[in-house]
Amino acid sequence: MFTVSESEAETIRRAFHDRGEWSAVVELRRLFPVFANNPEALRCVRAIAGWQPLPAPAAAPPKVTQLRRRKPAEPQP
Template sequence: MFTVSESEAEAIRRAFHERGEWAAVVELRRLFPVFSNNPEALRCVRAIAGWSPLPEAAAPPAEKVTALRRRKPADPR
């Protein structure tokens, strides 16, 4: 298991789309030297190439803030 940052994934996707999957394998193995066999690296490249960047997070809805008020004293009956 390994973690791929968005910039690393973008470099792998760019190599995949511009020069092909084997160029992306070379890029993956350059970034992650732990890969010793090409079939496993190719499987990971195909998975990474299929990713799409995460959408921008939507801003949370603005909440109406009301001022706090003191409680009225209890009616001592």
């Protein structure tokens, strides 16, 4: 298991889309020398290349104000 920062993932995705998956494997192995074999690195590259950015957080819900009862009308003389 390893952790990939957003900048590392972007570097791998850019290599994948610009130069192909084997170039992305080279980038992954450069960033993470722990990978000893190419098939495992290729599997990770394909997973990283398929990542989608997280959606932006939803806007805060509108503030709800409690309704107040009307004052009863005063009788007219």
